[in-house]
Amino acid sequence: MGNNWMIRAGRGGTYIEDFETKGYAAIGWSKLGDLTQYKTNDALKEAYLREFSQAKPQAMANAVAMIVKFRDQIQKGDTIISYDTETRQYLVGEDQGQYLYKPDEVGDYPQLRVVNWQGRVDRDMLSQSAKNSLGSVLTLFSVNDDVIAEMRAALEGKPRKVEATEKALEESGSFELLKDEVVGKSHELIKDKLASLLPEEMEEMVAAILRAMGYKAKVSPKGPDRGVDVIASPDGLGLTQPRIKAEVKHRDGAMGAPAIRGFIGTLREGDSGLFISSGGFTKEARYEADRCTFPLTLVDMDDLSDLIVAHYENFDFEGRALLPLIRVFWPAE
Structure with missing residues (x-):
C-alpha cells in the first residue's frame, strides 16, 4: 500500500x-x-x-x-x-x-x-x-x-455508517480536542512572541495590559531605584485606589524569595503589588507572596498570555504594536 x-x-x-x-x-x-x-x-x-x-x-x-x-x-x-x-x-x-x-x-x-x-x-x-x-x-x-x-x-x-449517538459523541469530542489544540498552540505562539521582547518592551507590555484593564498606567522613569517598573491607578496620579506598583523581570530566570521580599519593601499602605516574571517563580517565592500583608499577585508567562488574550480588544496602539495579534472566530457548537 x-x-x-x-x-x-x-x-x-x-x-x-x-x-x-x-x-x-x-x-x-x-x-x-x-x-x-x-x-x-x-x-x-x-x-x-x-x-x-x-x-x-x-x-x-x-x-x-x-x-x-x-x-x-x-x-x-x-x-x-x-x-x-x-x-x-x-x-x-x-x-x-x-x-x-x-x-x-x-x-x-x-x-x-x-x-x-x-x-x-x-x-x-x-x-x-x-x-x-x-x-x-x-x-x-x-x-x-x-x-x-x-x-x-x-x-x-x-x-x-455512524450511529446517531456515536456521531454526536465523536463530533463533540473531536471538536473539543481540536479546539483545545488550536488554543494551546496559539497560547504557545503568544508566549514565543513575548519571550522575544526586550526587557524594556516587556515593561511597556505590562503597562499596555493595565491600560486595557481600565487603569492609567505608565512605565517609571529609569533610575537607580529599579524596585517599581510600572505604576497604575484609576486617576493616573496615584491619588485613588487601587494604586498598583508592578515589578517586571524578563529573561532573568525564576524569581526566588529574596526578589519578592525586596519588592514587598517598596510597597506602602494603599498599594497593590504586581510582580511579573517571564521565568516563573520558585516555591519559596510563592510562599513569600502568600504571606505578604499587602495585596500581591505573581504573574508568570502563562498568566501574562491569558491576560493579553482576555483584554486584547481594549489594547491601545502602543500595546498592539508590541504584540500584533489577529482574532480567530470559532463555532460555538
Missing part, C-alpha cells in the same frame, strides 16, 4: 478545475525552475535562499521539506487528494509516478505531478475526526490510511 497526500490547489482551491480536467496536482515556487536540476537537497536549499532571501529560517525549512516530498517522496500508486472549497468536495486520485515542470499549464503553479483523478467525495460524508485531520493549511501534507479508507468507501457509494 502506498502513501497518501493532500496537495492544495492554490489559495481557496483556485486551481482545482485545472487539477481535475488536465490530470495534474501542482505546487508553486516557480522561481526555482525545474526541480530536477537540483541533484541534492543542499543544492535545493541554496537555490531557495537565493530566490527567497527574505524567508524566515523555519518557513524556508518547511517549504524545502514540502518541495522534496513533492518531487521525490510521492511515488506511483500513492493516493492524492485535493480540496474544492467552493463545492466542499475532495478530489481523489492516484499518482502516476511522473514529475513535470510546465510553466503556464496550471496558473502560476509550474511544478506538476501526473494524477489519475478517480472522483469526488463530499466533505459531509466524512467523519468529524477525518475532517479535523484534513484541516492543516499546509500546501502538502500526508494523510492517514483511515481517512483514505473513508474516502474510498464514499467513492464506492458505501459511506461510513
